Amino acid sequence: MSRARYLAKRLLMAIPVVWLGTSMTWYIIFMGPIDPATRLLSEGQVRNPAAYEAAQTQLGLNQPPLQHYVDWLSSLIVFDLGRTWLLYQGSSVNALIMDFLPRTLWLGFWSVLIAIFVGVPLGFYAGMRSNTVSDYVASMGGIVWRAMPNFWLGIMLLAVLGSSQAIFGVSWETLGPNLTSGISGNPDLSYLAGNPLAFFTNIDATLEAIKKVAPAAIVLGSASMGNEMRIGRTAVLEVKNQDYVELAKVKGVSDRALVYKHILRNALVPLVPIITSEAFLLIGGSVLVESVFGINGIGYLFFQAAIQGDLPLVGTLMYVFILMIVGINLIQDVLYTLIDPRVGLEGE
Amino acid sequence: MSVTTSRVADALTDGRTALWALVGLLLFLLEAGAFLNFVVGLTIDGILALPGVDAAGFLTTVESAVREIPTLLSRETIPNEGYYDGSGYEGTFLGLSPAIAWALRATLVYLYAFAAFGWGVWGYRIYRRNYRAADWTPRDDVFDRFRGHKWGIFGLVIVFMFVTMAVFAPALGPTTVDQNMRNSYGYETKYWDSDSGSVETILVGDANLDSLSQGNDQNIGPWTYDDYGRFHPFGTMQDGSDLFTFLVVGSRISLVIGVLSVALSASIAATLALTSAYYKGRVDLSMVLISDAVMAMPQLLLLIMLTTVLRETWINEVYSGGFLLALIFAFTGWTYMWRSIRGPALQISEREWIDAARSFGQTPITIMRKHMLPYVTGYLLIYGSMTLGGAIISIAGLSYLGLGVAPPTPEWGRAVNLGQDYVRTGSWHISLIPGILITLVVTGFNALGDGIRDAIDPQSDSAGGETAGAGGGA
Numbered sequence: 076m077s078r079a080r081y082l083a084k085r086l087l088m089a090i091p092v093v094w095l096g097t098s099m100t101w102y103i104i105f106m107g108p109i110d111p112a113t114r115l116l117s118e119g120q121v122r123n124p125a126a127y128e129a130a131q132t133q134l135g136l137n138q139p140p141l142q143h144y145v146d147w148l149s150s151l152i153v154f155d156l157g158r159t160w161l162l163y164q165g166s167s168v169n170a171l172i173m174d175f176l177p178r179t180l181w182l183g184f185w186s187v188l189i190a191i192f193v194g195v196p197l198g199f200y201a202g203m204r205s206n207t208v209s210d211y212v213a214s215m216g217g218i219v220w221r222a223m224p225n226f227w228l229g230i231m232l233l234a235v236l237g238s239s240q241a242i243f244g245v246s247w248e249t250l251g252p253n254l255t256s257g258i259s260g261n262p263d264l265s266y267l268a269g270n271p272l273a274f275f276t277n278i279d280a281t282l283e284a285i286k287k288v289a290p291a292a293i294v295l296g297s298a299s300m301g302n303e304m305r306i307g308r309t310a311v312l313e314v315k316n317q318d319y320v321e322l323a324k325v326k327g328v329s330d331r332a333l334v335y336k337h338i339l340r341n342a343l344v345p346l347v348p349i350i351t352s353e354a355f356l357l358i359g360g361s362v363l364v365e366s367v368f369g370i371n372g373i374g375y376l377f378f379q380a381a382i383q384g385d386l387p388l389v390g391t392l393m394y395v396f397i398l399m400i401v402g403i404n405l406i407q408d409v410l411y412t413l414i415d416p417r418v419g420l421e422g423e
Numbered sequence: 424m425s426v427t428t429s430r431v432a433d434a435l436t437d438g439r440t441a442l443w444a445l446v447g448l449l450l451f452l453l454e455a456g457a458f459l460n461f462v463v464g465l466t467i468d469g470i471l472a473l474p475g476v477d478a479a480g481f482l483t484t485v486e487s488a489v490r491e492i493p494t495l496l497s498r499e500t501i502p503n504e505g506y507y508d509g510s511g512y513e514g515t516f517l518g519l520s521p522a523i524a525w526a527l528r529a530t531l532v533y534l535y536a537f538a539a540f541g542w543g544v545w546g547y548r549i550y551r552r553n554y555r556a557a558d559w560t561p562r563d564d565v566f567d568r569f570r571g572h573k574w575g576i577f578g579l580v581i582v583f584m585f586v587t588m589a590v591f592a593p594a595l596g597p598t599t600v601d602q603n604m605r606n607s608y609g610y611e612t613k614y615w616d617s618d619s620g621s622v623e624t625i626l627v628g629d630a631n632l633d634s635l636s637q638g639n640d641q642n643i644g645p646w647t648y649d650d651y652g653r654f655h656p657f658g659t660m661q662d663g664s665d666l667f668t669f670l671v672v673g674s675r676i677s678l679v680i681g682v683l684s685v686a687l688s689a690s691i692a693a694t695l696a697l698t699s700a701y702y703k704g705r706v707d708l709s710m711v712l713i714s715d716a717v718m719a720m721p722q723l724l725l726l727i728m729l730t731t732v733l734r735e736t737w738i739n740e741v742y743s744g745g746f747l748l749a750l751i752f753a754f755t756g757w758t759y760m761w762r763s764i765r766g767p768a769l770q771i772s773e774r775e776w777i778d779a780a781r782s783f784g785q786t787p788i789t790i791m792r793k794h795m796l797p798y799v800t801g802y803l804l805i806y807g808s809m810t811l812g813g814a815i816i817s818i819a820g821l822s823y824l825g826l827g828v829a830p831p832t833p834e835w836g837r838a839v840n841l842g843q844d845y846v847r848t849g850s851w852h853i854s855l856i857p858g859i860l861i862t863l864v865v866t867g868f869n870a871l872g873d874g875i876r877d878a879i880d881p882q883s884d885s886a887g888g889e890t891a892g893a894g895g896g897a
Contacts, residue, residue, distance in 0.1 A: 088712070095716035100728075107732040222865035224816045226823045227839050227858035234846040359723035363820055377724060378824065381731045389728055397719045 078412045085408045089401050096397040097151065101144055104390045105136070112136055114384035115160045134387060151394050161385040162376070168391055172373065177264050179365070179372035182288050182295060183357050189289070190296030190303060195346060198307025199339060205312055214308065221301025225360050229294045229367035233259055236290060252283040259368040262287040291368040295360050299353045306349050310342035317341075347410050354403040358396055440553070443546055450539055456494035457594075463489045496535055496594050501528040503597055506652050507615040508622050514613075521654040522646070525597045532594055536587040568878040575874015581867025582808075588671055589678040596668030597654055604664045605831060607631055614651040625651065631663030638848035645852050658852045661841050670857055673833035679742070680749045680828075681814040685807045687753030692760035693803060697791040700768035714758040723817065725755045730826045743832035748821070752814055760810060764802045771798045801879040805872050812868030819861055835861055 104111060112130040120126040128137075135143050150157070156168035163171060194217075201213040236258050239247040247258055262284040266273050274281055314320065315338060323337050361374030373392065380388040451458070467482050494500060503525035505514030516524040551563070569575055588595060602610045607628035614630070616623045634649035636642050636659045643649050643659040657666040695714075699707040717725075729751045733739060739747045771777070772795065780790045819836030821827035828834040835857040842853025 088715070091712050092715040092719055095712060096719045099716065100720065103728060103732055108736045109732050109734075218869065219862060219866055222812065222816075222869060223862045224819055224836075224839075224858060224865075226820055226836075227854070227861065230839065230843055230846055230854055231858065234851070237847055355718065355721045359721035362723060362727065363824065366824065374724075378727060381727050382825070384731075386732070389731070393720060393724065393728065396721055396724060400719045400721065 082408060082412060085405060089405060093397055093401055097148065097394050098144075100390050100393045100397075101147055104386050105143065105147075106140065109386070110136075111386040114386055147390075151391070156391050157387070159380075159385060159388050161383050162380050162388060168388060171376070172392075172395060175371055175373045175376045177267075178261060178370055179361055179374060181262055181264060181284065182291055182361065182365070182370060182372060185285060185288055186292035186296035186357060187299070189292050190300040194296075194300035194303035195307045198304035199311050199342065201304070202308040202311025202315070202342070203334070203338075205308070210308075213304070217301045217304040221298055223297060225294050225297060226363040226367055228297060229291065229364055232290050232294060233368070252279065252286050258287075259290070259370075260287065261369075261371055288370070291364050291370060294367075295357060295364045298356055298360070299349075302349055302353065303346060306346055307342065310345050311338060314338050314341045344414055347414055348407060355400055358399060437553070440549055443542075443549055447542055447546070450535070450542060453495040453535065456489070456492035457497065459489045459492060460494075496528065496532050496591065498528075498594060498599075501531070503528060503654065504612070506613040506622060509615065509620065513622075521597070521648070521652065522656075525654055525656065529595055532591045533584070533587060536583070536591070540583060565878045568881060569874055572874045572877055574870050575877065578808075578867045578870025578872070578874055581863060582871050585674060585864050585867065586678065589675045592671045592675050595671045596665065597656060598665050598668050600668060600672050600833065602627055603631070603668055604833070607664070612651060612653065614653075631659075634659045634663040635661060636663075636845065636850040636853060637661050638845055638850055642849040644849070645856070657856050658850075660838065660853055661845065661850070666838065666853060666856065669833040669838060670835060670860060673835045673838070673857075674860075676743070676745050676828055676832060676834055677815050677818055680745045680752070680818055681811045683746075683749035684752035684756065684814055685811050687749065688757040688760055688810070689803045689807050691753060691757040692764060693796065693799060695757070696761050696764045696768045696799065697795050699765060700772040700795070701787055701791055703769075703772070710761075714761055717755065717758045720755075722755050723820065726751055726817065726821060727824070727826060729755070730821065739829075743829045745828055745832075748818065748827050752817070756810060756814070760803070760806045763806050764799050767802055768795060768799050771795050801875070805876045805879070808868050808872035808875060812865035812872075815861060815868070816865055819857075 112127060112134055115130050115134075116126060131137050135146055138146070154169065156172070158165050158167055159171065197213050197217070201210040201217075204210050235242060236247040239245060239250075263280065264284060266277050266280045320333065320337050323333055328337070358374065361372055362378045363374075364370075365372040365375040366378060373395070377389065377392045377396075380386075380392065463486055467486060470482065498504075501516045501524060503515055503521045505512045505521060505524075507513075512518050512520055515521055516527065519527070593599065608626050610627040611624050612627050612630055613622055613624050615621075630649070630651045630653070634643050634651070634653070634655075636644075643655055643663075645658045646656060647658065648654055649659065653665075655665050655667065657670065660666050660669060695710055699710045730744075730748070733747055733751070736747075738750070741747065776794055777790060780794050785793075815835075818827060818834065819839070822834040822836035823840045825840070828837075830837070838857040839854045842850065842855075842857075845851065846854050
């Protein structure tokens with residue numbers, strides 16, 4: 076099977092996955108034990124038949140279920156996401172997502188990047204010096220780091236940073252870019268609006284936004300960091316004992332070239348699927364991390380919608396999450412076929 | 424029957440086996456009261472659930488009779504709740520200070536648990552050496568390999584200590600949940616009032632109000648006494664109740680939900696993996712699609728959505744919502760386990776003995792159960808252990824958000840939440856200690872999974888279950 080066909084097959088498979096996931100969401104929310112219409116109304120309004128009727132009509136729940144399902148699904152496909160009920164009452168969901176999503180993406184991007192730049196080198200380092208004290212310290216640290224619950228780690232990190240003046244003698248707020256608006260909260264991304272190049276031109280604002288989101292990103296990436304370290308270590312150990320490394324050594328390749336060209340490069344291959352397959356950890360974890368750090372991201376929006384009873388919004392957001400995860404998985408497939416030419420040739 | 428009898432007789436005349444049985448009996452007698460209490464309690468609940476049977480009077484007599492049986496490791500035998508009467512401690516074990524009495528009881532509980540464990544291992548070795556027909560089975564190698572795996576042993580010890588904590592929860596806490604949290608105004612406690620120089624009595628609820636941990640001015644830290652002579656190994660919570668008691672009882676619900684959900688999802692995953700490996704083709708493809716679709720919804724978000732939707736159903740009343748949580752976990756978490764055992768199951772389905780069994784005319788179900796399942800149970804153990812750690816993190820994460828386990832029931836994540844406001848003050852212990860415990864327990868489960876994996880399949884270095892132990896990002 077050629078690579079193009081392999082990719083085409085993956086793309087084709089993604090469609091039923093999105094459809095199935097969205098249908099399950101619809102069933103849970105609209106056919107579940109809770110009547111979404113009553114959840115939207117206050118105590119007094121529930122007893123008012125007119126208000127209840129209006130809510131039902133607006134949700135389309137007075138139609139036959141199949142009709143409602145088709146309507147709901149088709150409006151999702153064309154991204155006609157409707158309006159909210161309780162949360163930010165009556166605002167357009169599209170606008171709301173456009174407002175909240177950038178902060179989550181910003182957080183997710185940096186958490187992936189920080190995790191890679193800390194986890195992978197540490198894992199390679201441990202693998203190159205396997206079974207030494209530094210290997211044990213690094214491996215042990217990675218395992219414990221991974222086992223820490225994100226929400227707790229976030230609270231502790233905030234406490235340490237908040238008292239950094241007393242503990243380290245340096246205040247986190249004034250270290251580097253000045254954080255005038257507190258150590259946690261929303262990163263200010265407004266400068267990027269309509270001008271993505273400002274990321275490079277307005278470097279001060281970029282640094283400030285990064286610093287604001289860095290603690291949250293470290294926490295969110297903690298699980299991935301531990302995994303990447305572990306896989307990186309195993310990969311280096313495996314590659315180190317390959318025949319071609321031996322051959323290169325015999326040929327007299329310098330240590331430097333041996334490590335960078337022959338070992339590290341090949342050890343990168345198994346890391347790609349790990350990095351992307353952790354997308355669901357990032358998206359799932361964003362709920363807790365955004366709650367702890369007070370970031371108004373899309374995970375926080377989902378959680379608020381769930382506890383306040385805006386079930387239609389919950390369903391819509393779930394659809395967005397499904398699209399994101401399936402999309403990331405597709406990107407992973409593309410990357411994988413680029414890096415490892417064997418993929419798709421073995422015949423799945 | 425006669426063969427078994429003679430074997431039992433043989434065993435008892437053999438010195439070592441008789442000694443082993445005797446030690447077992449002794450260990451059981453020490454805790455017979457607690458065991459009978461548990462059995463009788465369960466029977467009573469069962470009988471009371473039956474309609475039309477009125478035996479309440481008789482049952483209460485039985486229950487109180489059983490309560491009277493002395494138990495070594497109970498609060499009554501080694502009490503730690505006493506008071507100072509000016510010259511010495513009254514009401515504590517041997518007049519020791521409450522801290523020492525409590526520490527003694529906790530140490531004894533753990534000694535007992537480890538002794539019971541050692542007794543089991545001892546019995547297995549006697550069986551293996553003297554009674555088993557075969558000299559060697561492949562499983563022996565697995566056990567021997569595990570014994571040499573230090574990291575796995577470390578995990579086993581941690582997990583065993585956690586399980587002991589959950590099993591002996593009522594005996595471990597310095598006080599009880601009922602007395603200290605649920606019904607604190609229904610109990611009294613005595614204390615030494617140094618101003619008046621006499622022993623006074625106060626309601627536990629009022630005493631709690633004076634033992635709050637809410638920052639620098641008002642704080643009962645770990646390993647201290649409060650003003651009423653009550654000992655707090657981990658300090659008090661923000662409402663003045665004892666943190667250690669809260670955590671010990673909370674370990675129970677975490678363990679029960681974790682084990683239940685992992686067992687359920689393992690059976691779902693095994694059934695589906697065997698089916699898809701046996702039939703392959705379209706069946707396999709459709710299962711890939713379904714599991715992909717479930718995985719496309721991030722587990723934590725799915726958990727939040729389902730707990731919200733199912734919050735008002737009757738099933739949420741069972742075990743403070745823990746049962747519902749276990750069900751939701753099972754139905755959202757099986758995909759990861761299914762993913763991991765599908766590969767091995769597919770490999771096994773290619774073996775010759777499967778073809779042979781088929782040509783014998785065995786039914787697909789028999790083939791799957793007898794000729795395929797034994798080869799994937801090892802993988803189920805590995806991923807089960809790692810998923811359990813992840814489940815504990817997720818449960819804690821949900822209760823941190825205020826979902827899942829209903830509030831009066833102690834849960835570790837809620838302790839983190841309750842102490843969140845005081846982390847930067849003197850009352851840092853409320854949030855810090857439960858988090859450390861979670862980290863430790865999850866590390867233990869992951870290490871145990873690693874150990875089992877290396878024991879079962881020493882060649883495999885697939886870093887399996889990488890994401891299983893992370894609890895969906897909680």
